[in-house]
């Protein structure tokens with residue numbers, strides 16, 4: 001799995017982490033109690049080991065979260081966009097910063113209190129110092145409680161983030177029922193994978209045509225974009241960083257329920273909002289006469305579309321030409 005967030009560990013909340021650290025501290029203290037030592041030395045050793053153990057359990061746990069979380073700025077742009085859409089990059093970074101702050105502070109305090117305990121003049125004083133240390137660690141963890149909760153939720157979301165292969169990618173767009181999924185199946189074979197994606201419950205379909213990744217995006221690029229709210233739009237525009245080419249499908253028969261004009265308007269909108277080159281496939285040519293296809297072709301040229309192919313996904317007409325176009329186009333334009 002390519003998901004860079006899969007390795008993030010479970011995030012413990014302050015109480016859980018504190019309980020874990022105290023348990024370990026108690027265990028280590030019990031070992032020390034078995035040792036033959038003068039009473040004051042032993043009392044100091046017990047408390048010092050407790051403090052050191054608590055400090056390292058807490059600090060290591062927080063540090064592990066940082067170490068196992070990929071730095072967002074080093075991720076490919078598409079995944080950066082997904083983090084932004086799913087959890088917010090700034091909040092995520094701020095929370096990781098809180099983990100780092102707490103981890104370093106607890107480690108430092110652990111050393112300071114261990115030193116003080118070694119100089120304690122009575123067992124009572126050593127115990128008092130240890131209690132003071134525990135209190136401070138608790139309050140540090142309480143202070144970052146909101147960030148811990150945030151990262152716990154973020155982890156759940158990021159673990160399910162959609163992931164794709166690092167391959168030249170064609171993203172399919174067009175109104176519902178124009179023939180997108182029929183075409184994807186004909187081009188890439190039966191085993192189309194379904195991937196989750198933010199803001200669509202339908203799941204997006206991924207197939208492979210040799211070394212070309214083809215992505216059908218029901219619910220995303222199948223209706224006007226101006227209807228979307230900001231965050232949805234951002235999730236959709238993240239496809240900019242996934243797509244090397246957009247294949248826009250037009251149903252020449254209009255049996256899909258949308259007129260050629262409506263379909264071209266959606267195309268225009270996608271053309272404006274995406275920085276990715278577009279090829280248009282006029283589909284269902286088996287259902288209409290040649291003049292109709294020519295008319296559609298002219299209208300597409302009028303809006304500045306240069307790459308136009310004519311196909312029937314269902315009757316498998318023109319699919320070899322389409323395949324050849326992808327291979328040639330992506331060979332010339334895909335840089336990785």
Ligand code: GDP
Pocket residue numbers: 174175176177178179180181182183283284285286287311312313314315
């Ligand atoms: P999507 O919603 O864009 O994925 O559209 P589908 O692939 O589900 O196709 C919608 C309907 O159009 C289905 O009943 C398909 O069988 C039919 N269809 C798709 N392509 C063609 C075609 O080239 N010719 C004909 N006659 N029907 C097609």
